[in-house]
Amino acid sequence: MARWRLRNPHYLKVPGTTYxxxxxxxxxGKQTKQELPVPLYLDPKDPADCNYPGEIIVCDKPSPEHPKxxxxxxxxxxxxxxxxxxxxxxxxxxxxxxxxxxxSLPAQGTASQIPAQPKAxxxxxxxxx
Numbered sequence: 001m002a003r004w005r006l007r008n009p010h011y012l013k014v015p016g017t018t019y020x021x022x023x024x025x026x027x028x029g030k031q032t033k034q035e036l037p038v039p040l041y042l043d044p045k046d047p048a049d050c051n052y053p054g055e056i057i058v059c060d061k062p063s064p065e066h067p068k069x070x071x072x073x074x075x076x077x078x079x080x081x082x083x084x085x086x087x088x089x090x091x092x093x094x095x096x097x098x099x100x101x102x103x104s105l106p107a108q109g110t111a112s113q114i115p116a117q118p119k120a121x122x123x124x125x126x127x128x129x
Contacts, residue, residue, distance in 0.1 A: 001059050002089075004080035004087050005055055006080060008079045009042065009044070009045075010077065010079065012040055013040075014040040017037065017040040020033060044056050056070065057069050057070070058070045060090075
């Protein structure tokens, strides 16, 4: 079982987290309910979200050794700090997929894009007599 500490807020896919949608049919008067799976928002700065004093610990598999850990489904993120060897191994394997959005943009305004000499674009003007 791999365990991570959340450094920043995350939306994680946690089994059992659902949104209940209720609708009342105006013709029949019957109520319909629908439960939809939604991600769980966890913020380490919010004491109500913390499962340990001042921190949120998540895991990839539930374990009786750590019953307070929040079990999530999916891949870890760069903002999760590995707490054990297995989590470190998983995070290192995922590191190649973690590209910062700004760093993935092409560079602009480099010296290689500036021409050495400006090209003459205007035709020469000659006077007619």
